[in-house]
Amino acid sequence: MTPTCPAILVAAPASGQGKTTVAAALARLHARAGRRVRAFKCGPDFLDPHWLALATGHPVHNLDLWMTGEDDARARLHEAAGQADLIVVEGVMGLFDGEPSAADLAQRFGLPVLAVIDASAMAGTFGALAFGLQHYRPGLPWAGVLANRVASDRHAQMLQDALADQPSHWLGAVMRDAAFSLPERHLGLTVAAELPDALARLDAAADALATTPLGQMDSEALARWSVDFEAPAEVPADVPAEATALQGKTIAIARDTAFCFIYPANLDVLRALGAELVFFSPLANEPLPACDAVWLPGGYPELHAATLAGAHRTRDSLRAHVQAGRAVWAECGGMMPLFDHIVASDGDAQAGWGLLPGRVVMQKRLAALGPQQLALPAGVLRGHTFHYSLCDSTLAPVLHTEAVRGEVRAVGEAVYRAGGLQASYFHAWFPSSPAATASLFLSAGGAA
Known part of the structure; x- marks a missing residue:
């Protein structure tokens, strides 16, 4: 009907x-x-x-x-x-x-x-x-x-x-x-x-x-x-039967006014993959809940840089999580506090959490905008980039996304990796590849 x-x-x-x-x-x-x-x-x-x-x-x-x-x-x-x-x-x-x-x-x-x-x-x-x-x-x-x-x-x-x-x-x-x-x-x-x-x-x-x-x-x-409103010829399955690698896993997700760029559809995919979702607030200096993996979504960390600099319980528990070899996927604003410093456009610097070497520097103009896709061994994730900061790091990217402009393709955002931590300015739309999404939250790492 x-x-x-x-x-x-x-x-x-x-x-x-x-x-x-x-x-x-x-x-x-x-x-x-x-x-x-x-x-x-x-x-x-x-x-x-x-x-x-x-x-x-x-x-x-x-x-x-x-x-x-x-x-x-x-x-x-x-x-x-x-x-x-x-x-x-x-x-x-x-x-x-x-x-x-x-x-x-x-x-x-x-x-x-x-x-x-x-x-x-x-x-x-x-x-x-x-x-x-x-x-x-x-x-x-x-x-x-x-x-x-x-x-x-x-x-x-x-x-x-x-x-x-x-x-x-x-x-x-x-x-x-x-x-x-x-x-x-x-x-x-x-x-x-x-x-x-x-x-x-x-x-x-x-x-x-x-x-x-x-x-x-x-x-x-x-x-x-x-x-x-007709149904699609083939109603897309939320999750392919073979992509249930997160069954029984607990994913901790940062969620507050500094980390608020979360597609509801992304949460739906993680749940459909079998994950249990728990939430915590870095702005409230909450430590990580007991979890197997962490998602740090985008948002406005630059507006709360001083508060995040003092979030020592969040920082220390996240560092322990990474040192234990567990997975972290950090995108855009979720990546920014992982570096040594966040620098405002006026030059004021606040300490980051020091999980990645380098700093991010806010610009007065938009630094990047547009559709992107990330090719991982398990599949291709579609998404986009939209940010005002630039990253200055000695850490070499493990790969790059691909910028998409109609039929034109170009090198996109860097993806950084340190142990099980992966980070990029890229915002992923998880339903585009549930299998690739699952790989981001496994300790082996989706960018391997």
């Missing part, structure tokens, strides 16, 4: 237009009305899903035609459609940016596109921009356009008049209001859990959206955006 469910992809002409605010507000508005809402994030982003999860009360998975793959995305949408009254997918960057883009995802699955445009510095051009987004690519499913950060009712009328040829595509205007702005920093939005008023901000945004034609749509009106 093919489930049918109203769905919308919230996109924009560029980053910074307010996609996350609108997507989360829309999800929150309908969740408050008692509807079952499921949200997804296009692309590899870790931060926006925190806000979408707060809005819906459910885990938010990523959809990316390259990193997660079409079958994985189709299976997740199919499952959500069987449970939800509305599916909200937040796009990535500009609508047509990236390979693959949010537009590619919309066309592949028939998702109607809602274009959110920051109209704070335009009037008639709003119509031209909306027209271009709709017609740039033939056959793009289209829902309409929402003006964001509007100055006044008169301004909103000017923007609506710019759509005179297609008045039905006007879905309203959201006024500029600091009450529901979502704060940002160098990697993107601030994590929702760090803000005590995060839910109040979403409620304020939902209240504002409720005054628009978009926000006033009920279940009957939403039905015009219904999509048939």
Whole structure:
């Protein structure tokens, strides 16, 4: 049976237009009305899903035609459609940016596109921009356009008049209001859990959206955006039968505001592989729980470098774990405190944990961004890289990831190894290869 469910992809002409605010507000508005809402994030982003999860009360998975793959995305949408009254997918960057883009995802699955445009510095051009987004690519499913950060009712009328040829595509205007702005920093939005008023901000945004034609749509009106979500030809197994090497293993995972870049799907894969998951907080100076392996995910260690420098119980227990030959997989922010020092962009240095020689130095500009893949003996893991620091180490990499730009391949991120510890700027999407994932958490090491 093919489930049918109203769905919308919230996109924009560029980053910074307010996609996350609108997507989360829309999800929150309908969740408050008692509807079952499921949200997804296009692309590899870790931060926006925190806000979408707060809005819906459910885990938010990523959809990316390259990193997660079409079958994985189709299976997740199919499952959500069987449970939800509305599916909200937040796009990535500009609508047509990236390979693959949010537009590619919309066309592949028939998702109607809602274009959110920051109209704070335009009037008639709003119509031209909306027209271009709709017609740039033939056959793009289209829902309409929402003006964001509007100055006044008169301004909103000017923007609506710019759509005179297609008045039905006007879905309203959201006024500029600091009450529901979502704060940002160098990697993107601030994590929702760090803000005590995060839910109040979403409620304020939902209240504002409720005054628009978009926000006033009920279940009957939403039905015009219904999509048939077919199952993939072959439903991808979470874990191949032969890849159960983590059965009976306990994996300790760092999880706090310094280590928060965790795909829910990655946790699902580890559990499906048979692992028991336990969590600890380096920021609270917690020692490792009893475990067979450790995962140090990415996050913001540079914002908490002084606290982490004093996390001696965490440091010492991690060192003992490595000296015992047990496995550690550290990615990006999870790798940074393993070096001797973390150096801020102003030159201030904080002591690291000294498990790897060298230092990481924060840059004022983005140091690396893009899709990557890591070939291990057990399989190929897909993922991405996104970081502001650079690594300066005497330790020679044991291998490199491969950077992927369409059909072009290039040398990607270094993978460092010291005993059972493996570390890289590479963020892995575990479902892309459960067997390779399992190898990362075995003492023998996946990079052997």
